[in-house]
Amino acid sequence: MAKIALTNLEKRFGSFVAVESLSLDIADGEFLALLGPSGCGKTTILRMISGLTDATGGRIHFGARDVTDLPPYARNIGLVFQGYALFPHMTVAQNVAFGLEMRALDRGEIGRRVQSALETVQLTGLAGRLPRQLSGGQQQRVALARAIVIRPDALLLDEPLSALDAKLRQELRQEIRRLQRSLGITTICVTHDQEEALSLASRLVVMHQGRIEQIGTPSDLYESPASRFVAEFIGKSNFLDGHVGAPDEFVTKSGFLFRFQRRSAAVGSRAPTSVGFRPEKIEMGRGRNAALANHVEGKVDAITYLGATTEYEVRLPSLERLTVHAADSSADPIAIGDNVTLSWSSEATFVV
Amino acid sequence: MAARMRALTGRTAFLASVGLAYLLVLAPLIAVFWVSFFRNKIIAFPPQGYTLAWFANAWSLDDFRNGFVLSVEIGIVATIGSLLIGVPAALALARHDFRGREAISAALMSPLIVPGIVAGTAVYMFYIEIETWTDVQLAATLPGLCLAHVVLALPWTVRLVTASLVGVNRLVEEAAMTLGAGPALTLWRVTLPMIRPAIVAGGLFSFVVSFVDLEKSLFLVGPGRTTLPIAIINYLEWSIDPTIAAVATIQILIISAALLLTDRFVKLSRAF
Numbered sequence: 001m002a003k004i005a006l007t008n009l010e011k012r013f014g015s016f017v018a019v020e021s022l023s024l025d026i027a028d029g030e031f032l033a034l035l036g037p038s039g040c041g042k043t044t045i046l047r048m049i050s051g052l053t054d055a056t057g058g059r060i061h062f063g064a065r066d067v068t069d070l071p072p073y074a075r076n077i078g079l080v081f082q083g084y085a086l087f088p089h090m091t092v093a094q095n096v097a098f099g100l101e102m103r104a105l106d107r108g109e110i111g112r113r114v115q116s117a118l119e120t121v122q123l124t125g126l127a128g129r130l131p132r133q134l135s136g137g138q139q140q141r142v143a144l145a146r147a148i149v150i151r152p153d154a155l156l157l158d159e160p161l162s163a164l165d166a167k168l169r170q171e172l173r174q175e176i177r178r179l180q181r182s183l184g185i186t187t188i189c190v191t192h193d194q195e196e197a198l199s200l201a202s203r204l205v206v207m208h209q210g211r212i213e214q215i216g217t218p219s220d221l222y223e224s225p226a227s228r229f230v231a232e233f234i235g236k237s238n239f240l241d242g243h244v245g246a247p248d249e250f251v252t253k254s255g256f257l258f259r260f261q262r263r264s265a266a267v268g269s270r271a272p273t274s275v276g277f278r279p280e281k282i283e284m285g286r287g288r289n290a291a292l293a294n295h296v297e298g299k300v301d302a303i304t305y306l307g308a309t310t311e312y313e314v315r316l317p318s319l320e321r322l323t324v325h326a327a328d329s330s331a332d333p334i335a336i337g338d339n340v341t342l343s344w345s346s347e348a349t350f351v352v
Numbered sequence: 353m354a355a356r357m358r359a360l361t362g363r364t365a366f367l368a369s370v371g372l373a374y375l376l377v378l379a380p381l382i383a384v385f386w387v388s389f390f391r392n393k394i395i396a397f398p399p400q401g402y403t404l405a406w407f408a409n410a411w412s413l414d415d416f417r418n419g420f421v422l423s424v425e426i427g428i429v430a431t432i433g434s435l436l437i438g439v440p441a442a443l444a445l446a447r448h449d450f451r452g453r454e455a456i457s458a459a460l461m462s463p464l465i466v467p468g469i470v471a472g473t474a475v476y477m478f479y480i481e482i483e484t485w486t487d488v489q490l491a492a493t494l495p496g497l498c499l500a501h502v503v504l505a506l507p508w509t510v511r512l513v514t515a516s517l518v519g520v521n522r523l524v525e526e527a528a529m530t531l532g533a534g535p536a537l538t539l540w541r542v543t544l545p546m547i548r549p550a551i552v553a554g555g556l557f558s559f560v561v562s563f564v565d566l567e568k569s570l571f572l573v574g575p576g577r578t579t580l581p582i583a584i585i586n587y588l589e590w591s592i593d594p595t596i597a598a599v600a601t602i603q604i605l606i607i608s609a610a611l612l613l614t615d616r617f618v619k620l621s622r623a624f
Contacts, residue, residue: 052526072529079530085523089545098541102532150531 002063002153003028004049004186010057011044011210018044020210021058026154029184031177033201035191037233041210042190046156049188050079062153073102078147078185082159084139086131092118092142093127099150117149120179137168144176148183155180157189161196173199194234198222206230222278228352231276238282238322239274250275250351254318259293259346272351280325281348284312284340286332292343298322300338314340381604388597395592406598416599419583423563426501426579430562431555433502438509438554443543445510446517457510464507468567475500476571492574500568505558512557516550517543556614560607 004026011019019041026032034042047053049060051072060068067075078099087095096117100110118124121141131139140160147155160176161169177200180187191197197204198218206213206221206229214226225231228239242252250258250272258275277294288295301321302313309325312334316322324342334340391401410416438460444450445457463471479491490496520543528538544551566581573582580603587596 050530052529071534072526073532073534075530076532077530079527081523081527083521083523085521085527087524087528087542087546089548098528098533099531102537146527146531 002065002186003061004154004188005061006045006049006058007061008058009045009048009055009060011041011048011053012056017210019048022210022212023058024205024212024215026186026188028186030203031180031187031189031201033189033191033197033204034207035194035197035204035233036207036213037192040207042192042207043158045207046079046158046188046190049154050077050156051075052079076150076153077156078150078152078154079156080140080143080147080158080160083163084131084143086139086142086146088131091128091130092123092134095131095142096145096149099146103150113149117145120148121145121175136164137172140164140172141175144179148179148185153186155185155187157187159191159193160189162191162193169196176200198234206233208233224350225276225352228274228276231350231352236279236323236325237276238279239276240320241274244272244351248346250349252318252320254316254320256296256318258349260349260351261346275349275351277344277349279311279323280309281344282322282324282326283343284314284324284326284334285343286340288341289343293346294349295341295343296322297339297341300334300336300340303334303336312340314342384597384600384604387594388601390594390597393593395594395597406594407602409595410598410602413587413595415578415583415586416580416595419578419580420602422577423580426498427559427562429498430501430505431558433498434505434509434558435551435555437502438506438558439513439551441506442510442513442517443539446514460510461507463504468565471504472500472568472571475503475568479572491572494574494577497569497572497574497577500572501562501565504565504568505562508557508561509551509554512550512554513547516547520546553614556610560610564603564607 006022006024006026009019009022009024010017022045034045036042044053048055051067051070051074055068058068059066062075087098090098093114096114097110100113105113114127115124118127121144123138123141123145126134126138131142134142140163144160157176161172164172173196189197189200191200201218203215203217204221205215208227208229214221214230216224221230221234225234225237231237231239240252240254240256240258242250242254242256245251245257248259248261250260252258252275260275283289283292296316298314298316300312301315304311304313305328306325308327310328312324312326314322314324322342386399387395388406389402389404390399391403391405392399441456441460445453445460466474476491479489479496483489483491490499524546525538525542528542529535533541564581565579566585569579569582570585573579578586580599584596584599587599
């Protein structure tokens, strides 16, 4: 277990910059998620931390130890690969024991630790099976056991749940979190699945084109996204273009005035060009809710039933469209063609 | 009804052509096997009765016995040589991109393309050239013969092992590295066990192609030294009694056993 520090880390493939001068500290015992679309450089970062890919610039420290120039087998990391990459010719127990054998521990110690790792992931009965005789979820648990049994300085997860179906994913997500907390192991998880990242990690790093877009807690990223990319990547958002008028007032091109409170520091010197608000933060009714700061009137264009909520497409007089998520009110149901007023608070409004 | 008739006709035609293909392949083997038990002094139909005497006769002839032993010995050397060179070559070809990679690959595969009789002539002339330049004799010596057989067997090992390596998931090897295994340990504990079927198949194939080779060996055996296929050809020059069928039967059985064994380890169709 150790703090991991990445300093000006960089990876170039010829003239293509996969990761651009990236600095990031991961605290001892922290669960960090690297989130981004495919090709954003997140897997390259994980591979550089594990040593499977050489960095072309910058340093990597595990605690006080500079591991930048160490090969993967000298770093002491546990990596869970996408697709698991179990040893197909070894049993479950042999797979888990492999890393311990490489550390030349004595047989008794290896046996005890394999046993306890298999208990941790609830696979004790399957020690003698070959990987191909296991289900996807079981293979995933073997991969986890194999990675944690060596007591690594860092646990690295590469899209750990992408190959599993939805129900199993949920189950394993909780198991990974429980495991991570009880072991207190510094963990970095790479994923393109925002739900996975939000539910697993205590801190998220959103990546885009080899650069960090934003770092923050799940609610930071959701409530005050630093860029339009982050706002669109995590959850759904309405956006209207325009410019900032007064310090807390945004003027859209179509002439609406909206009060906002959220303005991420990460926007920096660049002047915000859009105002955003989440579909579920909007209150929709026949009249305006005077307690809320922002209002706009429109006509319902489309209604999609989503189960827990209903999604309404509302067309504004300016022909701009907004999406609203609201519980369907059975007393006075809103129908297509109805005129409605949308209201939302200034706290729920951000500019990017 | 008409559709069912058509389906039935199609199926019958399919089975008939499959049967015909098998017959074409197997008929000569079955004929040889059958003839080896004939009592006739000259291979002719119909059989005048059956006997095992030809098998005993074959074993009593020095040429066949020594030829058999020599062929087995050379086969083993060819197998070992082909694996020692072929497996590392396949690893390099499958895993690394370097200048001349295609050329080396083509050179290793060329014994499959060049007709045996041409290759035999070429190797013989090459050995003579070497001898005139260095005074080292290779033509008509056992090491020279073994060397030629190693070359003959090499394409099979290279092809089978390369095909198998292409199918190996690199992430599995990377997993071994992250768990603390250096390159050598990763190769020994993970890569080689994963391609073991192809190594076994390559070895057995090497043995078989060496064991049945006639054309190259014809040029390279020394005086008083014959391999089994050469002993068969020599014997056929003077007599056509069923002894030759008995020898061929034994040879066919050994090769069949090797191929069946190989197929247990790796589906041969996968390599081509």
